[in-house]
Amino acid sequence: MKFNHLGIPTTERFDGEIDLPHLKMTVSDHENNPYGIQWQRFWADAPYPELVKTVPHAAFEVDDLMAEIKVSAS
Numbered sequence: 525m526k527f528n529h530l531g532i533p534t535t536e537r538f539d540g541e542i543d544l545p546h547l548k549m550t551v552s553d554h555e556n557n558p559y560g561i562q563w564q565r566f567w568a569d570a571p572y573p574e575l576v577k578t579v580p581h582a583a584f585e586v587d588d589l590m591a592e593i594k595v596s597a598s
Contacts, residue, residue, distance in 0.1 A: 525592065528583040529554035529562040533576075538563045 531554075541550045548570035554562035566577045586592045 526585045527560060528585050529560045530580065530582055531562050531564050532580045533564050533566065533578055535565065537565070541565075 538552055540552055542553060543550050548567040550565045550567070552561070552563040554560050566572060570577065
């Protein structure tokens with residue numbers, strides 16, 4: 525498992541915005557942030573639950589998602 529980013533939702537604009545029209549959101553470049561922070565601004569019509577649009581999250585990369593889910597559940 526490898527840390528990827530810390531996603532922090534915001535309603536404010538930020539430097540270096542990257543629009544992702546297919547996801548209906550705007551993000552910052554977490555790969556060039558020393559702490560892996562990715563600012564995330566969701567568009568008004570973004571089809572995500574309020575929890576996703578308002579609560580920070582930690583994201584990790586895994587080789588086998590189902591195996592990691594099973595380990596976490598046990």
